[in-house]
Structure formats: C-alpha cells, structure tokens
Amino acid sequence: MRAAVINFPGSNCVLDMYYALKDFRLDAEIVDANQENLDGFSAIFLPGGFSYGDYLRTGAIARFAPAMKGVAKAAKDGRLVVGICNGFQILTEAGLLPGALRENAKPGFICDEITLNVANPDSIFSSAYDKLQITLPIAHGAGNYYADAQTLASLKAHQQIIFTYEDNPNGSLDDIAGIVNQAGNVFGMMPHPERAVDPLLGNTDGRAFFQSILQRKDLLTHAD
Amino acid sequence: MLTKVNPEPKTAVQIQTEKIYADWGLTEREYDIIKTRLGRLPNYTETGLFSAMWSEHASYKKSKPLLRSFWSKNERVLQGPGENAGILDIGDGQAVVFKAESHNHPSQVEPYQGAATGVGGILRDIFAMGAQPIAVLDSLRFPEVTDDKTRSLIDGVIAGIAGYGNSIGIPTVGGDVYFDDSYRGNLLCNVMAVGLMNHSIIKVGQARGAGNSVIYVGAKTGRDGINGASFASAEFSSEKAAQRSAVQVGDPFMEKLVMDATIKAVKDLPDIVLGIQDMGAAGILSSSSEMGEKGHSGIELNLDRVPVRETGMIPYELMLSESQERMLLVAAKGQEQRVIDLYKDFGLDAVVIGKVTDDGRYRLTFQGETVADVDINLLTKAPSSELPSQLPAHIAEAEQTQFQPVVKDPAEMFLKMLASPTIASKKAFYRHFDSMVRSDTVLRPGSDAAVLRIRGTKKALAMTTDVNSRYVYLDPYEGSRMAMAEAARNIVASGAIPIGITDCLNFGNPDDPEIFYELKESIAGLNQMAKKLNTPVISGNVSLYNETDHQAIYPTPMVGMVGLIEDKRQITSVPFKRAGDLIYLIGQTQDDFNGTEIQKLLTGKISGKLFTFDETAELANQQFVTKAIATGLLASAHDLSEGGLAVALSESVFNTDFSFQVAFQGTHAALFSETNGRFIVSVTADKQQAFEQLAGKQAELIGQVTDGTTLEIKDAEGSFSISKQQAADRWQNALAELMS
Amino acid sequence: MYLAKIYVTYKKSILDPQGEVVKSALHRLNYTNVQAVTCGKYFEIKLDTADKAAAAKEVETFSDELLININMESFTYDLSELAEAVD
Amino acid sequence: MYLAKIYVTYKKSILDPQGEVVKSALHRLNYTNVQAVTCGKYFEIKLDTADKAAAAKEVETFSDELLININMESFTYDLSELAEAVD
C-alpha cells in the first residue's frame, strides 16, 4: 500500500510520521499540500504542526489547501484518512470529522505524556491494542474537543469515540482524545502515536496504533 | 509608484551642531574619528550607520579585547567564533553547530515577543550556516516571584519561547531558570540553538567575488525594532519606560518557510549560494557590511529594491530596521534566478538588492542618489577601548570564613529546600515547550543534560546550559570555572564527552570598573576551564548594560555546552532504576556554604568568600563517571549542584516508584553543601564488585534504592525520614503554586 | 473602498477560557467591578467592492467560510465607507 | 451595568503576521476585493460602576495596564449601558 503524509506549509511532524510509517515498512511518501490528486494512496496521514502558522484558528486555513480535495475524495472512497494533532484539527475544520477543537481549557501549550483509555478497541485504529490503558505524548495548545449535544450522542451511539483521556488535560468534552467518522475510515486524535514507536525514546505505546492499521489489509490494498 | 521622500531629515551640519550623533549613542571621540576618516561630515544616513555598527551590541567594542583571548581551536573545530554560529566535527562527515544569544532587553519590555524573537533569531544563526536546527535551550533569570507583575512577565517569556519554538517545530529540550532579585527590572532571556549538518555544505557569512549578487530573502521590512542594537546597549531606567520602537513581532510560520527554503538552497545550489547571513541586530546594515568585510569586499545596495511593508521609509530606517525573519544571501552572478525560484516555491520573496564590489566601499543608493559611501572597514571596526577594572568592594570586604548553617530539623530543611523556586522542578515552565517534536529527543527536560539521537548513526548529542550567578558574584573567576564544571558534569552524567561550548555573557555596565572586572575575570575563568575540559569556545554572545537604575544584575556568564555520545547505549539518565541497586556518592563533601541555596534560605542573602573549587577532584571524578558509564556499570547518574546531596538524591527518586535509604558521614548541614565535582550514581548489585574495583576510593557506598514510601537518611547527627510523596509534591508543585 | 470591522466570539453556550483568565487577572489587579469578560477576535478588513451591499455580502460569506468556525463561533460586523484608499 | 467593547490592534508600524496570512488565504479563496486585513483582539467586558464616566475611566486604565502592551498595541472602545444584569 502507498501512504501519503501531507506536508502543509507549517506542518512540523511530517518527518516524525514519515519515519514511523517507514518503521512499519510502509511505502510512505511526503506529499505537498498543493497536490490535489491523491488517488494513488490508500492511506493519507495529516501530520501535526502549525499549518499556516495556525493563525486565525488551528487548521482553519489548511482545510482549503488543494490536497484537502484529495483527502475528501479518499474519505468518501472509504480509504483511510488519519489526522494527528494539527491533522485532527484540520479534519474537523474540513467537516470530515464532527466537532471542533478549541484552545485548552487552561490556555497554554502542553507537552507531556498522558494516560489514554482505549474506549473502542475494535476500530481500525485500535484493534491491535492488547491493553486498555496506554501512554502517549501530547503536544498541543488547542486540543479541547467540542461537539454539541446531538453530535456527542451520535458519536456515542456509533462507537466513534476511540480514545479518551484518563486525566483530561485540556478540557475536552467527555474526555475525548480521538474519534472516527461514522463510516469508520477517517480518524483524528490529539495525542501523537508517531512519537511513541521507538524504544530508545522510552515509549512504544504508539506501535499498536500503526499495527492496527496494518492488520486491516483489506482496506490497504486499494492502490497496490 | 515611487513617491519621493526626503532621505535626510537633518543635514550633516545639523547633525554636528545639534549633536544628533550623541542621541544615537556615538561619543564625541567616535564622531571625531568618523569625521577625520571620512574627511567630511557624515550625513544623516551615514551617522545612523555608524551609530548602529559602533554600538556595543553590534561591535563588541568594549568586550572584544577580552573575547579575543578565548581558546577556540582544537581538532574538532571547523568554525570558531566570528560567524553566525560555531561548528564542531563529530565524525563521519557530520558536524554540530551551535550558538547562544541573549534577548534580555526586548523580553523585559515585551516578554512574549521578546522571547519569541529571541528563539527566532538564534535559529536563523544556525540555518544560516546551512545546518538543520535540531534543538533549542533557554536559560532564564527572573526576579523573585513576589508580585503579579513578575508573574505575568515570566508567563510572557515562557509563552513566547513556546509560541515560537513549538510552531517552527524545533524541540525545546533544556535550559535553566533561577530567581534572584538582582534581575528585577532586568530579566535575562538567553536562548541556545543546536544544529546538525554535513561538512560538505558549510556556509559562512561572507561576500566574495565582485559582481556577485546580494539577495534579500524573507519577510518585508517595516519600522519595527529600529535602533534595537543601540537600545540593547543602553541601561534601563524605570523612569524612561517608553523605549518603544524596539519591539518586534515574531512570525514563526514565516521563519519555518525561510528555514526550510534556506536549508534546501544550501543543499541544492551549493555552487550558487556563496554566503548566507541572518539579519539580526541592525538588520540589513550589519548583515551586509559584515559579509563584505569578512570577504574583503565592498558592498553596494540599491535601497529602492528592499521589500517594504510600510511606505515612506527613509534609508536610515531601512538599514536599521530589525524586522524579523529576514536573511541575506550572496549568489553567483548570473545564477540569481535559480535562488529566487527556489524561494518562490516556498511562497517567499527573494530579491536582488545589490552586489559585491572590489573597492572596499559600503555604498547605498536610494531614489537614484548615493546616500552613503564609506569605507567598509571603518564601518565594521569600531574603535575599541581598554576599560579600567577594579576589584569590587563587596569582594574586597567579604567575610573570609564559610557560613555555618545550623540545621535543627533536617527533614523540614529538606522540604523547604525542595520547594525553593531555584531548586523546585521547572516542569511548570517546560511543559509548555514541545520537547519531543522531530522525535529525536531521548532525554527530555528534567534530565541533567538533554540528549538527542542522530538518526542513521549510533551517535547522540548531549546539551545543557548552566551558571550559578551567585557564585560568579562572589568570585567572578572561580564562579565561572564552576559554571563550566557544572555544565560538564551534566554532560558527563548523561553519558557524553563534553566537546565544546558557547556562552552568553550577561553583565552590567562595563564602564563601571567593578563590572569590567567581573567581565574580565569571568572570561578568564571560562577560558581556563575550557582548555582543561577540552571544550573550545566556538561561539557566544555578550549582553552588557543589564542594569536598572544603576543596579547591575549578578554577573551571569551562561555556559551552553554540547557533548558527544559515540554509542547511544551509553545514554544515562537521572532516575534510579531498580529497588536494591546500590547508591554511591562520588567526590568528597566539604563545608562549602557561601553562595549556596541554604545560605540564601537561612539568611535571606548570599555573602562571604566563595568556597574553593578543586579542579583536580572535579576532573578526576568526571573522568571516573565517564569510564564507569563506558564500562556499562551505572544504572543511573546525576550530578550534584544547588542544594547538594539532599536535592540530588531526591531528584533521583522523583518520577520513579522508588525511595532510598542512605547513611552519610557528614552533619545535617553537609547534606546541603554545594561542593563541586560530585555525582550520585546507582549500581546494580551484581556489578558492585566490578564497580568498586574501578572506583577504588573515588566512590563511597552510601545506601540503596528501596521500594518503600519514605526517604530514610542517617547522618553523623542522627537519622530522619521523610514521606516521599510529600517531598515529591513540594518539589513538583512549588513553582506552579508560586505562579498562581 | 469599504472598511469592515468584524467581531468574532464563541457562541454563548461555549466556555471562553481566555475570558476567564482575563477576568481573574483583572480581579487580582483589583478591578473588582468587572463582572464578565469575553475574549474574541477582531478583524479590520478593507474591501474594494462596487457598493456597500456587495461588501456586506462578501463579508458575510467569507466570515462564515473562513473567519469563524460555525460550530462554535459567531460574528457581528460594522461596515463603513472609506473616503479613499489610504495605504 | 455597562458593557465595554474593546478593540485591540497592533500599532501601525508593527508586523501583523496573522493579518498577512488571513489576507492571502482570502485571496486564494478568490476574495480578491480584499485589500488589507488586520487581526486584533476583541473584548466584551461587563462592569458594575457608579456611572458611565467611572466605567470609561476604568476601561482606559485596565486596558493600558493589562489588555494591551502599550509598546506595540493600541485600543479603542465603545461603552454602553446595559438595561440590567443579564446572566
């Protein structure tokens, strides 16, 4: 399968994601956000960072980048779309995931390692976890998930909440850290699994995230 | 399009009679030298050029004679001081690039933007050499936190560092923070940046080859920061709060684009991009004139071509503006378009604004007329002056004996010490910094030194910033040696070999002979240890006039040290690893209390003659730790610094599931002594014999790691225990509580 | 030339963290008369449209499209004619 | 009860990176009539002072003291009386 890591101006976790994917021997490629056509990719990763400086609002400007047309198409086609941190913010701004991310309840950027609950261990993005509590890095100033009551009810009804915070660091509604769309192929989360794949860095709880994706070969054959 | 503006608001004669040059910081003597050397009166623009280039900030005229003495050559040095940043060989064709810079005055006036642009500025120095920045460290000095104004100042600085570093995506991996009232009204914000590169693409800031083009890259020029260089060279006065034009706003998004594009330009167009310089203090002026001077060339600029974001700017403003996120390149004649196109791909403007000449002149044209034409060497070489120096009275009159703390309740002292802001965990600050981005950070803030792996190799780099300015205040020479020693201990404890340093020399007004003495002695001390540690001084920065209403800060020669780890498996961290491991103290503990945290806690001040520095023991102990790590004998290592043994032991169990049980020969007070050259290490029981054999008398077994919930200490005056949870809470929460 | 002044705030039902921070800072500075603080964004945008109605329409569209996130923010604006283009 | 609406912008000569980025985003979305964008902050503050003059005075002092950095920002404000304390 071919995986794209979209490089928006201001993205800064492009290499982190790229190396993590390479670590799992995925055929990964960094793709400029000006590229509209992403048809050749069976999985598309929107990495962390500060796209367009995150000026105005996180992800607000990036969602209009040409690559987002390709991302929307991939989402519709049922291919995998993953947004981490800024990528998650972009996906909500683009309406590919419900809700929005506001600045942290206590304003200010936080970089730390936090405990996450695997709220839905059956998703494409969590199935390889063999434990229900994991530790992942977070690094964000606007990770405070918000959705209106109806949206929240719907997220719950369709088991779309994949990860929740054990000790909510940012004020997110219902401790939500990561969600999928109803179809189950578009995923976004604030924590950074790609920063937790190498034992040298002291945390490997991100590995099962990637392994989960790899388990679903059926979904990954698209462009092979 | 071009609306004519008058480039010379005052005539050359008016400048002389109204002494406008003096308002801009030039002395009578300097003005006379300019007149004589030009053979005429300098015009408005030219006077502005000299005032900026001859300011201390740009010219180092008062410190240069001393800085020349720095030892900066050994087999690793590929680039010493004098360039954007220094470079050290780390083998395999790779090199590490680093430098530190101060942004004290701007951060005092506008904490967020001052600190943010400090990060932006030092990163430009790194990528101007062609290197990829990989890490930022910040060394901060604040007044004691007694009021909301100080809190918001500190919050602003922290948020500014975070705002810039996080956004541009370079991890902030370390630093240090101290609180002392000598920094009231004059906080210090020093930032160090580290980069990585291949030897083959080293770029320097030189303009060579007549006819080659001078290219302007990045953000447009506005009126921000005009006269920042002379602003940084003036003392603060609380009455004169309105030093306003010097504030600049940082744009990390723009800088990320400039950084990525510049690194690509160096890589893809090595024969076209001939020189690079960032625009820092005194903007276009200092970058272009210094590039010309270093390349033994002249420079000619057409100011009508400078991209501007405001209308009606005159040459003086264009030249002195300190708008951020701008770079100057020299590109081979005829090939400019390749450079311009490359930057365009990143959405950036690159504009040819002038050319290199061979006549040694610095010439500016504006609206078709020549507005400045001066000898480039005259402009870039301010007349330096030898300043008088005198032993400070407080040292001459200092009490010679060591303070003897009386510790009646050691447990209480322990807790008090752990909660003291200088000792307490700085996590409340550094949690705002993205220390992990790029996924190379092996040891993050909270370690002795930060450690970053180098992908694709077995190597890693360690880095730290240090200086205890209380020591330096009590004894500039010895205190500076101790700063070097502490930095090296941090590097060594993390498993690295120190390979070089940068510095930031923060002092008061050098015209005061006592301050000049501090500067001189401090440089001598750093230099002496640099040689001993084989850590050449490859870059640095001087920040003088750090005074408020004639009260100088403590002399603060910040040391930024980098170490090399040849094999990642040797990376060693502070926390104890296993219950049952043996705890050893390396180094003798003396009654060393003048200038210490316990003296400050008990007497409210620091005073007396600084305790002595045993260089031989320091070096021997460092070498021993290095050897023990190399032999694979250590489970953990931590150096002792402020707060002494008590603090180092505690820090080794915080954030672990363990406690300790220790028996120590000294008094209660000695637990808090700050004798240099000491480490705490832990050793797994099965390695005890091998370790003790290697150590001989150099290590003393003082206890073991336990899985209990209390810290148990026995010393010559008795035994006591402390709840680990309570100790950890004090240490972890003290800063957050102080700040709210 | 028209000048649009656009004011963006969180919707009423959404907590405004910055506002809370500013409020307590004001209280700490002894401005205890302050009852409530809302923090928002403010834009001044100069537009060169044929007439005021066109300017208004444009402001409304691009504000919804870009300047705010309709899930959580709302905006109001004022529109005035500028005498002439000043830089 | 008074309602102060406070508008904070950078002073003229200070770089406004956000404004620049928003402007080019609007252009890319084909709002090419947009000539200039300034980004600033907007505060709505409810104050319980004896009279309007007192409210004005307070707004002016705390804006200078806290809401803006006088070195690089400036503010304007509107003040109106609120019928009664709502929520």
Ligand SMILES: Nc1ncnc2c1ncn2[C@@H]1O[C@H](COP(=O)(O)OP(=O)(O)O)[C@@H](O)[C@H]1O
């Ligand atoms: N301003 C800061 N930014 C980032 N990290 C910091 C800062 N201040 C302190 N730290 C981190 O906290 C830890 C302890 O700092 P410090 O007490 O200065 O260490 P040491 O005494 O070993 O030099 C170090 O890892 C240091 O990098």
Ligand SMILES: [Mg+2]
């Ligand atoms: Mg240390």
